[in-house]
Amino acid sequence: VNISVTLGARSYTIVVERGALGSVGTRLRALGVGSRAALFTDPEIFRLYGASVIESLTHAGFAVATVELPGGEAAKTLAVAADGWNACLAAGLDRSSTVLALGGGAVGDLAGFVSATYMRGTNFVQLPTTVLAQVDASSGGKTAVDHPKAKNLIGAFHQPRLVIVDTATTDTLPAREYRSGLAEVVKHGIVLEAAYFDDVEASSDALVARDAATVDRVIAGSCRLKASVVERDERESELRMVLNYGHTIGHAIEAATGFRQLTHGEAVALGISAEAALAVRLGLASAATRERQERLLARLGLPTRMAAIDPALVLDAMARDKKSRDGRVPFVLAPEIGRFTVVDGVAADDVRAALAAISGR
Amino acid sequence: VNISVTLGARSYTIVVERGALGSVGTRLRALGVGSRAALFTDPEIFRLYGASVIESLTHAGFAVATVELPGGEAAKTLAVAADGWNACLAAGLDRSSTVLALGGGAVGDLAGFVSATYMRGTNFVQLPTTVLAQVDASSGGKTAVDHPKAKNLIGAFHQPRLVIVDTATTDTLPAREYRSGLAEVVKHGIVLEAAYFDDVEASSDALVARDAATVDRVIAGSCRLKASVVERDERESELRMVLNYGHTIGHAIEAATGFRQLTHGEAVALGISAEAALAVRLGLASAATRERQERLLARLGLPTRMAAIDPALVLDAMARDKKSRDGRVPFVLAPEIGRFTVVDGVAADDVRAALAAISGR
Numbered sequence: 001v002n003i004s005v006t007l008g009a010r011s012y013t014i015v016v017e018r019g020a021l022g023s024v025g026t027r028l029r030a031l032g033v034g035s036r037a038a039l040f041t042d043p044e045i046f047r048l049y050g051a052s053v054i055e056s057l058t059h060a061g062f063a064v065a066t067v068e069l070p071g072g073e074a075a076k077t078l079a080v081a082a083d084g085w086n087a088c089l090a091a092g093l094d095r096s097s098t099v100l101a102l103g104g105g106a107v108g109d110l111a112g113f114v115s116a117t118y119m120r121g122t123n124f125v126q127l128p129t130t131v132l133a134q135v136d137a138s139s140g141g142k143t144a145v146d147h148p149k150a151k152n153l154i155g156a157f158h159q160p161r162l163v164i165v166d167t168a169t170t171d172t173l174p175a176r177e178y179r180s181g182l183a184e185v186v187k188h189g190i191v192l193e194a195a196y197f198d199d200v201e202a203s204s205d206a207l208v209a210r211d212a213a214t215v216d217r218v219i220a221g222s223c224r225l226k227a228s229v230v231e232r233d234e235r236e237s238e239l240r241m242v243l244n245y246g247h248t249i250g251h252a253i254e255a256a257t258g259f260r261q262l263t264h265g266e267a268v269a270l271g272i273s274a275e276a277a278l279a280v281r282l283g284l285a286s287a288a289t290r291e292r293q294e295r296l297l298a299r300l301g302l303p304t305r306m307a308a309i310d311p312a313l314v315l316d317a318m319a320r321d322k323k324s325r326d327g328r329v330p331f332v333l334a335p336e337i338g339r340f341t342v343v344d345g346v347a348a349d350d351v352r353a354a355l356a357a358i359s360g361r
Numbered sequence: 362v363n364i365s366v367t368l369g370a371r372s373y374t375i376v377v378e379r380g381a382l383g384s385v386g387t388r389l390r391a392l393g394v395g396s397r398a399a400l401f402t403d404p405e406i407f408r409l410y411g412a413s414v415i416e417s418l419t420h421a422g423f424a425v426a427t428v429e430l431p432g433g434e435a436a437k438t439l440a441v442a443a444d445g446w447n448a449c450l451a452a453g454l455d456r457s458s459t460v461l462a463l464g465g466g467a468v469g470d471l472a473g474f475v476s477a478t479y480m481r482g483t484n485f486v487q488l489p490t491t492v493l494a495q496v497d498a499s500s501g502g503k504t505a506v507d508h509p510k511a512k513n514l515i516g517a518f519h520q521p522r523l524v525i526v527d528t529a530t531t532d533t534l535p536a537r538e539y540r541s542g543l544a545e546v547v548k549h550g551i552v553l554e555a556a557y558f559d560d561v562e563a564s565s566d567a568l569v570a571r572d573a574a575t576v577d578r579v580i581a582g583s584c585r586l587k588a589s590v591v592e593r594d595e596r597e598s599e600l601r602m603v604l605n606y607g608h609t610i611g612h613a614i615e616a617a618t619g620f621r622q623l624t625h626g627e628a629v630a631l632g633i634s635a636e637a638a639l640a641v642r643l644g645l646a647s648a649a650t651r652e653r654q655e656r657l658l659a660r661l662g663l664p665t666r667m668a669a670i671d672p673a674l675v676l677d678a679m680a681r682d683k684k685s686r687d688g689r690v691p692f693v694l695a696p697e698i699g700r701f702t703v704v705d706g707v708a709a710d711d712v713r714a715a716l717a718a719i720s721g722r
Contacts, residue, residue: 092688095683121596
């Protein structure tokens, strides 16, 4: 499936296809970019897919330098970005050249930031290999590195020229990482499209079993929903806030637990559970709407309850949210499956109650 | 004078006016931004104008943090940018907040880069206090820090929300800095508008004497020409290359002499002289067109000849130009005053001859 992201001069295609990594060279060549490229990747992903990607690029006439990054979030530091700029310079990259990110969300964030800032911007290609990166992080143009005090504090909006989602890469994901990515799938259904939520609900067993046709259909559906939001609000001024459903509390839980106990997807699942409870408490949603969200998360193997957490830590982390405006964070909530609403000025007491509602397992 | 830069959602106004620094608070308030701001400046400029800018902002209801940067090019390092991000975080800035740059080109480049990348972009206001920054660097959205091996290697395009050119600040500039800024004025005339070049030529004595009405008219004219180019090519894909007239060889001379002997404007004056000679050598321009450019530069107190320089150093620096594509740099040349043309594939021998033509003083 080819999904268009229409953004004027910055438009691009998301290719969702089993085995598509083998076509990266010809697809990139068709964009008319310069002949030099740098492939950013983590060592484990490189071991699995690096040879075929490099072969495809070389065969299409590209000179490719490989930049191996530390695994996971450790890639997202300014020091690693500096190594990336050095590598681009050493390989003779210029503005007509291309930076490619082969890996999960962290690789895409770091490589995207290097691409956004090297010579004020080179071409960028996303080759996401985790469910999370495929359905969410790889499209939309958000790039970032972490600050010691705040995740993703330093970054840029920089749209890719091409996103290639090779769904075969999900076959090799560890179970916990695979499941974590599905939290974003559930999020897309809840706030954007009831029919998609229904499909994920009806296909949850096949999805957990990684049935190929189901995985491909669900991932393509999520990419399509994400693309439609990005098209309408490229720089997260209004509508795109919808994608933060489950993330306002989820991010804060991640921060309050030191980014170690939970994967991002697990924190989002808890955030969805808490924000669903918040919507009920504020009289915006029914208990049945909340329960349906939790039930699907649970069927996909994601957490909906956690050990009690100090609400002060969570509220403190929320105050540093990038979506805050003069210190106040707007909440995206779901009045029913397939719809969302933005609520300003949620009281700290209501957030505490929402956290209490997901405490205890 | 108010000059509009029309770039869709990123449109903004350049205000050119004596004393305009006193109105920054009300003008910024009118844009509907959040109430927090950080003023980036160098200590010397801050001593001259800081109090009035802060008073204007505070009076309009802004909470302002001041960030003092090292003077000159020393501001443009990643370490200083990191201090800037820390300061923004400590002051509680969010995406609705504003970073202001009060000073010359280096302050604008560094503050603009911090603004472009803090939380993926805050509002940005340029308050340029040198001729160079007023007529060239403050509009157009180029921001950058230096890499140990290449100036401006790391940066972003990030348009300001507002540019306030208070021409009274030129009264306090040291003579060499004032003159250096005029190199960009001459450049705008040569490649963009013969009538403007004629005016600068006819007013050169008054300009050197810093006659207020002349300075204001010439600076506003240059801002208008720059704005028209930026409007037509925001991200330097084609047309905006015209602004690199004198800079391809000029930058390379600057790099080859270690960025110490010459100011940027002096290097640009030498670059214009060399590129004018190159145009004659390639049969594109008459000797009279070359002489007219050199004569105006000389009347404004700018150099047109330099001690002999190793051409290999200059050619080497040119190969790292951000405008190069797969290793080749296109040249912008002026067939006559007020017109330009882009020439690809200039031979190294012709560049050597152009350098020889400006050697010896």
